Amino acid sequence: MRYRQTNLWVRTDGDFHREITALLIQSHNEILRYAARNPSFIPSLTPLPFDNTAPPIVKTMFKAALEAGVGPMAAVAGAIAERVGRMLIPLSPRNVIVENGGDCFIHSDEDLFVGIYGGREFKIPRPLAIRIRRDQLPICVCTSSSTVGHSLSFGKAHAVTVFAKNGAFADAVATAVANSLRDSSQIEPILYEWGKRPEIIAMVAIVGDAIGFLGDIELV
Numbered sequence: 001m002r003y004r005q006t007n008l009w010v011r012t013d014g015d016f017h018r019e020i021t022a023l024l025i026q027s028h029n030e031i032l033r034y035a036a037r038n039p040s041f042i043p044s045l046t047p048l049p050f051d052n053t054a055p056p057i058v059k060t061m062f063k064a065a066l067e068a069g070v071g072p073m074a075a076v077a078g079a080i081a082e083r084v085g086r087m088l089i090p091l092s093p094r095n096v097i098v099e100n101g102g103d104c105f106i107h108s109d110e111d112l113f114v115g116i117y118g119g120r121e122f123k124i125p126r127p128l129a130i131r132i133r134r135d136q137l138p139i140c141v142c143t144s145s146s147t148v149g150h151s152l153s154f155g156k157a158h159a160v161t162v163f164a165k166n167g168a169f170a171d172a173v174a175t176a177v178a179n180s181l182r183d184s185s186q187i188e189p190i191l192y193e194w195g196k197r198p199e200i201i202a203m204v205a206i207v208g209d210a211i212g213f214l215g216d217i218e219l220v
Helices: 017-037 056-068 072-088 167-180 184-194
Strands: 006-012 095-100 103-108 112-116 128-132 139-144 157-164 200-207 210-215
Touching: 006 017, 006 072, 017 056, 017 072, 056 072, 056 167, 072 095, 072 103, 072 139, 072 167, 103 112, 103 167, 128 200, 139 167, 157 167, 167 184, 167 200, 184 200, 184 210
Parallel strands: none
Antiparallel strands: 006 095, 095 103, 103 139, 112 128, 139 157, 157 200, 200 210
């Protein structure tokens, strides 16, 4: 499902195309109208002062950006994925997956698996498979990369994936960590520092030939 710059893949137990489209339009309108009165909102690569007059999704992005030390737009994909996903849970209580450019909101009544792809330069050709337990759901899984996709990144990470309850926060932290990782020797200290945050359930970082894991996570 595509609307403007958003391209969603959605799995539910029913057809909720109209509801999803309506929420996407609302979310984009909130962001664009706010950006029209605050021109620095979209291009900023650093946090902006929190604006209590901003619409709901913009407030969510402001807060995540401030917590992660990045620009607000670094949180947009995760924020939209979670907003759509939480809207869908009452309509499809057993099964909701929303994927937005690699950033996911996941809810299910059973264990699920996610794959983390390190790109063609990474020596392991298949994605890493991570089990997500039912008791960890709903969860947001967001990834940033300097080698895969179109995201702006200043680091050298093949992939940084963050597992958290808040999609905007997970997206913003994935960007921040990917920006700071320049070589594999930094994986352990950087993940250790971010792992002190109680909001983070788990993290995975791939840099060069090295993989780092942190938190409540199961590689299968």
